[in-house]
Amino acid sequence: MGGDTGGIERVYRRRRGLPWQYLGMAGLLCVNALLQVEHTSADDPYAPKWRPWVLLALVAVAVVRVLLEQFRAYTRVTAAGITAQGALRSRTWAWHEVYDIRVERAPRGSGRMAPQWLTYLYDLEGRRFLLRHLDDWQLDDPYAEVSELCLAAAPRRSLTWERRPNVEERILRRAARRKAWTWAAYGALITFFVMVVLDIGMVATGSPEHEFLLFVCVPLASFGILGAVLDRYWTSRPPRSLVQGP
Template structure:
């Protein structure tokens, strides 16, 4: 993080590298995937190239996100730069800055990260504003909120209508995440069945198994999970 704590102009960049354990895990998983795709077997080359292209795309995205990831804070608001996008939020549109625990990330270096919530209840992750890059994360956010109060023109006070929007969006987001998980599982199930068809010599149906089935699974799961989320009790 660049900038004095008593100034609003700050930049949060990645200065601490990924831990050796997580780096080794990433290389092992990626290397094993590439190795399996380069081994001679009965799987057609076009399917191997598809998998390798997906691995390469993920690797490029990870490198760009690491190199370009930046959170910039100034008198006008907060700017977030990711791998491909730059998003800005003015202070009068920002409702809150919240430190939240990162769920189900036992291998992650950062256990706590920071979200920006706007007046519509939407949230935006702030890159490098986490406990891996900032050991005293909560103190940093408390100080930032104090300094930014004058630029917002209002106090950091909870508003029931915005809290209701946050809870509503959180329920929808959880439903989308679970539906996406179901679609991914359907994709890999279809991939395994496709490989089995190729091995035994049956006629493969990649379009049906790898695209149609996951999309149908997502379309069926999403409204069901949203209905469940709408019936769940609200928590503040």
């Protein structure tokens, strides 16, 4: 955290590195991708050459993004507003543009390899933005830190921190939309694995293979259809888990 001027000037950067389990998993993925690239031609000269290279590219992109998130990203809080620097781009909000700052539980499945509590900025349109490194990995008590920030920023805002029904409704609908497309992504992943099993069966029976159709078109179609259906349903009837208390 940077210097403190009047209780509001501060910068949140990485203080704690990634756990060794995370780094070990990333290393294993990289090694596996390299081995796949090296041995595909030798093991099966008729196998598609694009598979291992796509895997290697995806792993490389993921590793680079994680490194940028760790060493480039930060959150800066000043008397003028908040700046969130991400892996590639930054965004700044003046205090009058900030509706609320909330500490929320991280998505399920993060386990010990990711923060359990994350901090988000909400604007007046109900849009949510992650404030990086303002979490329980880098801070002992992110909730107390955010409460202190909101208290210090109150005199610099033309608005109070009170909740507004119209903005809360927008936040709820956007949360329902995120949930819908997250579940659509899960459905597309399940569809992909089903297509892998189907492709194995086709190879075993000598049937013609349609890899692009099975591994790209079908999962993407399932993602779009499932996302559209869930989006329409959940935005009109938000799940109880998204309904915020008073």
